[in-house]
Each structure stands twice: as C-alpha cells, then as structure tokens.
Amino acid sequence: MKIKIGVAGCGAFASQFVPLFRDHPLVEKVAVCDIIPERADKYAEMYDIKDVYYSYEDMLKSDVNCIAVFSQRHLHGPMTLAALDAGKHVAVAVPIASSLEDINKIVEKVQSTGLTYATFETSYYYASTIFCRKKFKDGHMGKFVYGEARYCHDMDHFYASFQRSGGENWKQVAGIPPMYYPTHSVSMITSVTGAKVNKVSCSGFVDNHEDGIFVKGANLWGNVFSNQTALMHTSDGGCCVINEFRRIGSSKDKNSVYQSLFGTEGVYEQGATGCSWSERRNGICEDITALLNCCDSKSGDLNFREDNLSESLKSDFVTREAQLHNKARLPEIFSTHRNGHFGSHQFLVDDFVKAVLADKLPPNHVWAAAGYCAPGLVAHESAKKDGLLMAVPDFGCPSQGKAFLNPDEGHEWF
Numbered sequence: 001m002k003i004k005i006g007v008a009g010c011g012a013f014a015s016q017f018v019p020l021f022r023d024h025p026l027v028e029k030v031a032v033c034d035i036i037p038e039r040a041d042k043y044a045e046m047y048d049i050k051d052v053y054y055s056y057e058d059m060l061k062s063d064v065n066c067i068a069v070f071s072q073r074h075l076h077g078p079m080t081l082a083a084l085d086a087g088k089h090v091a092v093a094v095p096i097a098s099s100l101e102d103i104n105k106i107v108e109k110v111q112s113t114g115l116t117y118a119t120f121e122t123s124y125y126y127a128s129t130i131f132c133r134k135k136f137k138d139g140h141m142g143k144f145v146y147g148e149a150r151y152c153h154d155m156d157h158f159y160a161s162f163q164r165s166g167g168e169n170w171k172q173v174a175g176i177p178p179m180y181y182p183t184h185s186v187s188m189i190t191s192v193t194g195a196k197v198n199k200v201s202c203s204g205f206v207d208n209h210e211d212g213i214f215v216k217g218a219n220l221w222g223n224v225f226s227n228q229t230a231l232m233h234t235s236d237g238g239c240c241v242i243n244e245f246r247r248i249g250s251s252k253d254k255n256s257v258y259q260s261l262f263g264t265e266g267v268y269e270q271g272a273t274g275c276s277w278s279e280r281r282n283g284i285c286e287d288i289t290a291l292l293n294c295c296d297s298k299s300g301d302l303n304f305r306e307d308n309l310s311e312s313l314k315s316d317f318v319t320r321e322a323q324l325h326n327k328a329r330l331p332e333i334f335s336t337h338r339n340g341h342f343g344s345h346q347f348l349v350d351d352f353v354k355a356v357l358a359d360k361l362p363p364n365h366v367w368a369a370a371g372y373c374a375p376g377l378v379a380h381e382s383a384k385k386d387g388l389l390m391a392v393p394d395f396g397c398p399s400q401g402k403a404f405l406n407p408d409e410g411h412e413w414f
Contacts, residue, residue: 077102125344127322142265150243175219178244182376
C-alpha cells in the first residue's frame with residue numbers, strides 16, 4: 001500500500017520536499033499545484049511530475065489521498081481545513097494556523113475524522129533538540145527550570161521570498177507579527193519536556209524602518225512590531241523566554257535558531273560559537289559542538305535547484321547531518337538527496353508517510369502543532385496590551401485511539 005500526495009504551493013520550501021516525496025518508496029504518485037501556472041509548470045518539468053493543477057479546489061477533488069501545504073503562512077489554516085473536509089491526510093509547513101479559532105477547528109476535525117495531520121516543524125529534528133530530548137528523557141537534565149529559544153532573521157533575508165509569492169501587494173503579508181511564527185522556538189522547549197505553555201507576557205519593538213512593512217495600515221494585521229520577546233510559563237512549573245526577531249543586524253551566514261535549556265541536574269547552552277553540556281552528578285562540563293555539528297553532505301543531488309532560492313536562504317537548504325541523526329531509519333535513496341534545515345527535511349517526510357500508512361500519530365501531530373503555535377498568537381495580543389499576562393488555551397492531548405510513531409525507532413518498511 002502506498003500514498004498519493006498533492007503538494008500545494010510551488011515555492012522555495014516545497015522544492016526541497018517534492019523530490020523526497022517523489023522518491024520515497026511508499027509514495028505512488030506526487031501531484032503539484034500553484035495558482036501561478038508557470039510555477040506549477042516549472043515544478044512539473046524540474047521534478048518530472050505528471051499531475052499538475054492550477055486550482056487548489058481541483059487538486060482536492062483529485063485521487064490524491066494526502067495534501068502537503070506549502071503556501072504562505074497565513075493561508076495554512078484555511079487550506080488545512082479544506083483538505084480535511086475533503087477527506088485528505090495533511091502535512092503542512094509551520095505554523096498550523098494564524099488564529100486560535102482555526103487551530104481549534106483543525107484539532108476538532110482531526111480528532112473527529114481520524115485523519116493523519118503532521119506539521120513540518122524542522123526544529124524538532126535539529127541535533128540540539130534531539131540531544132536535549134534524550135538527556136531529559138534519560139533523567140540527566142532533571143526537572144525543567146528555564147529555557148531560551150530564538151528565531152532570528154532580518155527582513156532583508158525574506159524580501160525576495162515575500163515578493164515572489166505576494167506580487168505587488170507583498171508588504172501586506174510580509175508584515176505578519178513575528179509571534180505568529182513562533183513554532184521553531186517554542187518547539188525546541190516543549191518537544192523536549194512535553195509540557196505546555198499556559199501563560200505568556202510579551203513586549204514588542206515598534207519598527208521604524210524605511211521599507212514601511214511593519215506599519216499600521218501597511219499589513220493585514222495592522223502590526224507595528226518587527227521584534228517580539230515573550231516570557232512564557234510552562235505547565236511543569238518552569239518558564240522560558242522566546243524571541244522572534246525580524247529586524248536585527250544578523251549575518252545571513254549565522255544560524256537563525258538557538259536554544260538553551262536549564263534543568264535541576266543538567267544544562268544545555270548554545271551560542272553563536274558553540275554548544276556545551278554540563279551535569280551535576282559527574283561534574284562534567286563538555287564542549288559538544290562537534291557532536292551537534294551539521295556538515296555539508298558530500299553526495300550530490302541532481303534534484304536540487306538552487307535557482308529556486310534567494311542567496312540569503314540557500315544555507316537553510318544545504319544538506320546537513322549530525323552524528324545524532326538516525327539516518328539508518330530512512331529510505332536508502334534519500335542518501336542521494338540533499339537535506340535541509342540542519343538535517344530535518346528527510347525525517348519529516350518519512351514520519352508523515354509512515355504515520356499515514358501505519359495509522360499512527362506522527363511526532364509533530366496536531367496537538368503538538370497547536371502547542372507550538374498558540375502561545376505566540378496570545379503573545380502578540382499581550383504585546384498590544386503592554387505585556388499583560390494572558391492565559392494560553394489548552395487544545396488537549398492525543399486521544400487513545402492511535403499509537404505514537406516513535407521517531408527514534410528503526411524501520412522494517414523497505
């Protein structure tokens with residue numbers, strides 16, 4: 001048994017996943033869709049795709065049983081709901097949605113239909129997150145006390161991407177509140193501890209840049225903040241600081257995501273120059289930078305097309321893998337493909353395909369996706385109210401109906 005998947009949105013990010021879906025041994029067919037016909041046609045030619053659609057509605061009527069949504073981030077909620085209503089399993093780029101109402105609808109729809117939902121949160125498979133998750137699970141970190149995570153991309157890293165998708169009105173979408181895209185940061189805390197964010201207080205930096213993106217009336221949200229910092233309380237009694245920065249003097253060659261986690265027994269710290277792990281029980285403090293380092297792959301990939309990417313984002317799509325990545329669980333053919341975002345892309349694809357066929361919950365299931373996103377949506381409202389401490393809604397936990405697809409297991413699929 002194999003799946004048929006339709007990819008909606010033929011932009012730079014999707015270009016990294018179409019070849020992986022196409023070559024996965026458990027995928028029978030890949031279709032592509034874009035409302036800009038020349039983009040869909042280009043994908044069809046580049047990746048040898050036979051089924052091409054210029055309307056999302058037409059693709060939903062087709063014989064694909066899965067949809068992968070790689071559209072602009074504010075469209076994820078409505079497009080996901082439409083796919084679920086059409087009876088399709090869904091994989092979607094982050095975030096899950098841009099409103100608490102849509103998150104609630106998606107969670108309820110997934111629960112009532114039993115369809116598989118996975119969010120393609122890359123931070124889940126960053127080597128640093130894998131390392132912290134193992135240390136926490138094994139008890140070496142102790143109880144969670146405090147964490148820091150940040151996603152830092154200056155707007156000039158994104159100009160070309162927003163212009164390519166938004167056309168003349170690209171600034172209306174480019175001004176999305178930074179905290180509407182918090183999942184890279186939040187997931188690096190909550191996917192380690194399993195706790196939820198239940199309260200948040202946030203402050204914002206009012207932008208005054210000449211590009212006029214973060215200006216009331218210039219974007220769909222009336223948003224004036226280009227940088228936002230939130231203090232988040234977690235259900236296990238800890239807290240974390242989450243930074244979402246879009247106007248900072250950050251080099252395009254630097255990492256965009258960082259994390260540090262402090263427990264009662266062990267501490268992981270990450271900075272621009274390296275990573276360390278210290279532990280009370282044995283008095284160690286070791287430099288683990290080499291262990292977590294993601295090096296460029298030596299293998300080529302004829303499916304990779306760099307002309308799809310702006311210069312500032314190419315480093316996000318270069319194959320990188322660390323010693324901690326369990327490459328043995330992946331299809332052998334993936335070894336000929338580039339990977340991206342610190343080795344995460346291939347695992348996300350494999351998770352979704354196997355979760356659909358095994359009828360299991362993928363690691364980044366809908367309840368996890370809600371927990372990654374909702375704190376940021378509430379944080380933005382807090383920033384508009386001078387940092388008022390606000391409650392974050394709880395969207396529940398997975399039902400008992402499905403087993404969990406263990407991301408650390410091997411496989412017997414191929």
